[in-house]
Amino acid sequence: MELRAKILVVGGGAIGGLVAWRLSINHNLSVSVVCRSNYDAISRHGYRISSALYGEGTYIPESVFASVEQAQSAGPYDYVVVALKALPNIYDCPSLIAPVISANTMIVLMQNGIGIEASFAERFPEAPLASTACFVSVKQTSPGHLKHGAFAMLAAGMHDGFRTRPNIRKLQQLLRILEHNQVNCLYEHDVQPYRWQKHILNGSTNPVSVVCGGSSCQEMVRNDHCCKLLQELMAEIFVLGKAVTGKAFPGVDGIVDPQSATDYIKSIPVPVYTSMLVDSQCKRPMELEVILKNPILLAEKHNVDVPNMKAMYALLSMIEAGYSK
Amino acid sequence: MELRAKILVVGGGAIGGLVAWRLSINHNLSVSVVCRSNYDAISRHGYRISSALYGEGTYIPESVFASVEQAQSAGPYDYVVVALKALPNIYDCPSLIAPVISANTMIVLMQNGIGIEASFAERFPEAPLASTACFVSVKQTSPGHLKHGAFAMLAAGMHDGFRTRPNIRKLQQLLRILEHNQVNCLYEHDVQPYRWQKHILNGSTNPVSVVCGGSSCQEMVRNDHCCKLLQELMAEIFVLGKAVTGKAFPGVDGIVDPQSATDYIKSIPVPVYTSMLVDSQCKRPMELEVILKNPILLAEKHNVDVPNMKAMYALLSMIEAGYSK
Known part of the structure; x- marks a missing residue:
């Protein structure tokens, strides 16, 4: 060196x-x-x-x-x-x-x-x-x-x-x-496919953890309906990320689709709490723009349907606006 | 008499x-x-x-x-x-x-x-x-x-x-x-079109109010993103209700589409807090089955796409399951 x-x-x-x-x-x-x-x-x-x-x-x-x-x-x-x-x-x-x-x-x-x-x-x-x-x-x-x-x-x-x-x-x-x-x-x-790969977990577990009552990632995937919701968000990220980067994701940690992503979460032995959850509990600003808003703008540009992302953005922006209450 | x-x-x-x-x-x-x-x-x-x-x-x-x-x-x-x-x-x-x-x-x-x-x-x-x-x-x-x-x-x-x-x-x-x-x-x-008409407000404002941080209905419609989310849920209810009942809704209070529904909410002079929000704050069971689950089952039967309803059901079922925390 x-x-x-x-x-x-x-x-x-x-x-x-x-x-x-x-x-x-x-x-x-x-x-x-x-x-x-x-x-x-x-x-x-x-x-x-x-x-x-x-x-x-x-x-x-x-x-x-x-x-x-x-x-x-x-x-x-x-x-x-x-x-x-x-x-x-x-x-x-x-x-x-x-x-x-x-x-x-x-x-x-x-x-x-x-x-x-x-x-x-x-x-x-x-x-x-x-x-x-x-x-x-x-x-x-x-x-x-x-x-x-x-x-x-x-x-x-x-x-x-x-x-x-x-x-x-x-x-x-x-x-x-x-x-x-x-x-x-x-x-x-080109590091973007890696950024999107990381975003599969980030962009799904972060927002959902805040609006579902403060659960760990493992608790979320153990609830069938919540797991399905996470997978829907992940599917939006997979589709959007591929549209934006024009490339396949690298599959870090064997995460190649929503199913393998939630299986991966299930396999983590210690409870994982997202940073957005901690931020919301401390009433600190959340990374809404880069986790949700920028992807939503890209989705509009690339004509990709992201209803769950939009729902999460709406809810979290309300929660953030209500911090002062 | x-x-x-x-x-x-x-x-x-x-x-x-x-x-x-x-x-x-x-x-x-x-x-x-x-x-x-x-x-x-x-x-x-x-x-x-x-x-x-x-x-x-x-x-x-x-x-x-x-x-x-x-x-x-x-x-x-x-x-x-x-x-x-x-x-x-x-x-x-x-x-x-x-x-x-x-x-x-x-x-x-x-x-x-x-x-x-x-x-x-x-x-x-x-x-x-x-x-x-x-x-x-x-x-x-x-x-x-x-x-x-x-x-x-x-x-x-x-x-x-x-x-x-x-x-x-x-x-x-x-x-x-x-x-x-x-x-x-x-x-x-046939009273069902009236039940669905009522459900336009019930099935949208109730769940969103719980997951968006405890806002009144008026606060929700004043936030552009949240208003859009409510309208998306309402649109799902309009489409599903018409598919299920085979009839148009009666248009009570001039509510004939998502836009008139949120306009109606805006026009109410006193802050309205939903019953589901009160239930969640008191950690009482919420009417998830009849407000969300039954409509979702009907949506599957009638092949109607209801991503926002499903997201809300997932989140609220997690919140209810977490009451004991």
Whole structure:
């Protein structure tokens, strides 16, 4: 690993914290983290990580910043990893990271949902843009405490229009370091089929969990009617994703259709609660735009029928609007 | 009004209490009520009714019974009005009223939902069976306290197979008494189109109100996405109801399509909260079977596509199953 590089991870939550930790194991890298809600905890004690794959660990980032502006003077950065929640209706991620982006900064998106790339590509036509689909089960149980499962895989590729040979090489260097530190990495020419693959579970279990009364994913699939509803949503995602990407999905975890997807959920031994459920219970904004609204807009464009997605979007937007009640 | 008759109202909630009150104004009738959850309040103090149409009133029923068995010895009854919640998965209404039904007893159903008649017709092939659609906005705000709006209309007809001339005459006698006491009554040869007409609002606003975070009907139609969802559900009900009844709906309140239905909701000046929402908040069983499950079964029989109904049924059955959490 010869790469000497400066990396800033914006968003020090579960994914951001875990990725920063894995990267920081390489001593040639300078890895800093911008934390927001957990800034106090991380700047004092760092992360305490309990992982089935990596064991117990403590991670004190080289620098912890309370804002991107604070991180600016320590730049320039070779890579800026964006691990913030994708909430375009609440804040504009490109504006937020603008202070640390130069033409030599590679932006690496580690966010869920569909249609997250466009606003970055528009705002930073020069800065190379990479997108990833993170198949990682990790949550922050309290500020600075991460609980990670047995699995960490990342599919990454340069976004449309940024696939030059130097950009691809630069992304692959980052992936090689992660790979070396036990994060399975796939370089993909077009990462969108992976993003849609991940969306099969994300876009179905997330919304349904909120409106069905707070159940775990396993409880949802055990109820025949609810399982059917999840499968209907998944079917919409399969059809839409193939229409949008023009490609078959890669079948991660053997998920190739709605049946195998719910079978997969059934097979997970520990109860899984979705992030959207946790957000709704804490009355935090949910990732409605990138989980539901963007796919619905794409469905209209591609003439795909998505009645269940629309129903879920209607219900969740009502629930979010009612937080103040 | 020459009819001398003995009437038992089974279920002394909002609808049962109001109907018993209107009937009791006729001194030739003996009207008794079977109360369950509000038995103590009614047997001590009767009903206190606040009505925009009828003014303030107090109503002490001739007899109040704590069970149908208790009411049996005071029989036989010429009419048994069934105003219980329709919860076939929780209790069997025909079994419940069996002690007070003879071949001369007319059963008059005043319950919401679709497909409520079959189990009565099967259980009592001799007793004439009438079905009604009640367009009455009345709620029990606390045990024995009824709040009623400005409107009371009832469409009633004999059920299939019971349309003999004597039965029709007997039903019409009851309707004439209610009419005399300011309840608008329509005798209908086939009441099913009226039941479906009522179901347009019932079958849409009830389920959505539960899963969208506890909003009033007006709040739901003011949110564009939620309004669209309600209209999609209404469209399913319009199409299905016409397929099942083979007839056009009567257009009560000018509701002839989803747009006029949501316009109607918008026009109601006081916030309306659905009964299903109240039930879910109190963790009481909801009328899922007659509001959603029976229509879904009919949709399968008639090859009508009802994705939104199915989604709502899945979510509400999960919520009900989670009451014990």
